[in-house]
Amino acid sequence: MPTSSAPRAATPVKAGTYTVRAGDTLSGIAVRTGVSVAALRAANPRLKTADAVQAGWVLTVPTSTAARTAAAPVKAGTYVVRDGENLTVIARRFGLSLNQLLGANPQYRGGKAVWAGAKLVIPPRTASVTARAPVTVRATGSRPGRWAWPLPGYHAISSDYGERVLDGDPEMHYGVDIVAPQGTPVRAARSGRVLESRADFERGWGWTVVLEHPDGWITRYAHLSATLVKAGELVVQGQPVGRVGNTGRSTGTHLHFGTYLRWDPRDPLSLY
Ligand SMILES: [Zn+2]
Structure with missing residues (x-):
């Protein structure tokens, strides 16, 4: 630190x-x-x-x-989304908060996915932005750089962390949805212990794995086609814990990746 x-x-x-x-x-x-x-x-x-x-x-x-x-705007105030980018990444690139970017592009509110080729309005920066990620990182005691991406090679986010509308109802999306082909190995973001490895259709997760990490962080991997670990097992960072699927309350093949600090949800992308 x-x-x-x-x-x-x-x-x-x-x-x-x-x-x-x-x-x-x-x-x-x-x-x-x-x-x-x-x-x-x-x-x-x-x-x-x-x-x-x-x-x-x-x-x-x-x-x-x-x-x-x-990575720069094609002209002042607009930006054409590139392959694999999402709103969180674009907001940071321009020194904006996600909410500021959404404020200028209300059509993407509610966690709607943004695809390559879409044109975004980039609002002017304001002074308040400078105190963003580093503050969060320190307050939580996390050590950035210690997180491995659960799907190496796959970075397209179809739904960001935050408020969204699903099936017509507003809800909070406590995680990010990462697009990858069916069966792609899902890797442990950190070393830890398997807290859950089961079918959880009651809460819509489908086949899901939950890992508990030594410093209070918890990671969830959901909508899997298969789980590859058992509850109680110890896993190391990068180890495959499941396979990408489309089980549970899911509208397409993807990984739902959730991160929590002592079950307090946090935006996974703030950890990378
Ligand atoms: Zn999700």
């Missing part, structure tokens, strides 16, 4: 490089550095073949106008 006064998450980029920490993902690094995954890949030849980054790698973070153009 940082002990200096400099907030870690606010100052990740030094002289155009980024040193990969354990648990980092390429998409997480893209969020932190404000550069698209495509631009990072283009600036770092070894990323063109590697699916995952490794701790200790020093990545070049492009700062040239050309590289930034990929």
